[in-house]
Amino acid sequence: xxxxxxxxxxxxxxxxxxxxxxxxxxxxxxxxxxxxxxxxxxxxxxxxxxxxxxxxxxxxxxxxxxxxxxxxxxxxxxxxxxxxxxxxxxxxxxxxxxxxxxxxxxxxxxxxxxxxxxxxxxxxxxxxxxxxxxxxxxxxxxxx
Amino acid sequence: xxxxxxxxxxxxxxxxxxxxxxxxxxxxxxxxxxxxxxxxxxxxxxxxxxxxxxxxxxxxxxxxxxxxxxxxxxxxxxxxxxxxxxxxxxxxxxxxxxxxxxxxxxxxxxxxxxxxxxxxxxxxxxxxxxxxxxxxxxxxxxxx
DNA sequence: CCCTTAATTTGAATCATTCAAAATAAGGGC
DNA sequence: GCCCTTATTTTGAATGATTCAAATTAAGGG
Numbered sequence: 330x331x332x333x334x335x336x337x338x339x340x341x342x343x344x345x346x347x348x349x350x351x352x353x354x355x356x357x358x359x360x361x362x363x364x365x366x367x368x369x370x371x372x373x374x375x376x377x378x379x380x381x382x383x384x385x386x387x388x389x390x391x392x393x394x395x396x397x398x399x400x401x402x403x404x405x406x407x408x409x410x411x412x413x414x415x416x417x418x419x420x421x422x423x424x425x426x427x428x429x430x431x432x433x434x435x436x437x438x439x440x441x442x443x444x445x446x447x448x449x450x451x452x453x454x455x456x457x458x459x460x461x462x463x464x465x466x467x468x469x470x471x472x473x
Numbered sequence: 474x475x476x477x478x479x480x481x482x483x484x485x486x487x488x489x490x491x492x493x494x495x496x497x498x499x500x501x502x503x504x505x506x507x508x509x510x511x512x513x514x515x516x517x518x519x520x521x522x523x524x525x526x527x528x529x530x531x532x533x534x535x536x537x538x539x540x541x542x543x544x545x546x547x548x549x550x551x552x553x554x555x556x557x558x559x560x561x562x563x564x565x566x567x568x569x570x571x572x573x574x575x576x577x578x579x580x581x582x583x584x585x586x587x588x589x590x591x592x593x594x595x596x597x598x599x600x601x602x603x604x605x606x607x608x609x610x611x612x613x614x615x616x617x
Numbered sequence: 618c619c620c621t622t623a624a625t626t627t628g629a630a631t632c633a634t635t636c637a638a639a640a641t642a643a644g645g646g647c
Numbered sequence: 648g649c650c651c652t653t654a655t656t657t658t659g660a661a662t663g664a665t666t667c668a669a670a671t672t673a674a675g676g677g
Contacts, residue, residue: 349622351624351625351673351674353625369665382625385665386625386626386628386665386666387625389664389665390624390626391624391625393666405552407549408634409664411665424594424597424599435594435595436591436592447606449579450568450579450606451611453608454608456609458607459607461602462591462594462597462599462601462603463600463601463603464598464599464600465597465598467597470597492655495643495655526657529633530635531655533635534655534656535655537635538655552665553633554633554634555633555634
């Protein structure tokens, strides 16, 4: 009963966050669980069978709610659509392929969170740091 | 003759990069020189008097050319329009206010370029790292 | 089981950005 | 200094991600 288990888990997470447990939200949460980085359209394509009558706008609504509740994290690669991941709460960063847009996780570069401490802060109260490494993934490096 | 001086400087930079020296390009380069972070629309508004008959698309064209020639750097804050800065060639990063979108420069967090070395690279050949600190600027911190 | 309110559906609009064809201007060669 | 080639800009329109708003539906406490 892995499916039921997953669903239960997602429902629990939603309740804990003070959000109503709905089919679209559970489905999105489950789809992001394997650890990928999907955008709204990809999620919509994957879930439209499972969620009859859903729409892309509904997916956007779900993603906004989940992001605000901190259940998913929104990653916005330069010049592309926003991607979403279920891995939250840690300080991991990203590798972005400038050719194919592939996105991979990497643990924080050096130690715990050194990048969270800039040398000057211009009066900002800093809440988080986002690090993106740009380059070519293995596939694109050999191809081009 | 500071204006002429600036113009000459911009022309030289363009020539050095193998780009034709045109009025729109010199104007954009000059406008970015003071060190700000402007988006295409802001540049268009500032330069439309100076450049009669120009258009927003022309500004986009100029910015794309200058970015590809590495004369300006494109910064793409999450959920906003692309901003451009003339400061290139160093490894500085950015502070982004989540409330008003204000963008400030910061030197690299620790030492020379520690953030350029992730612990795992998933086979990527890494070319650059982009660090963005998110938080509230002094104005927004006191207001809200 | 009902009621209140949150969430989704449906349809349309907005915004940044890009595409494509026609007109123009840069700058090397004569 | 003028012409020619080609890059650049102009002009007009299209694309794609995302958001807005009103109407409908469903969650879950009482």
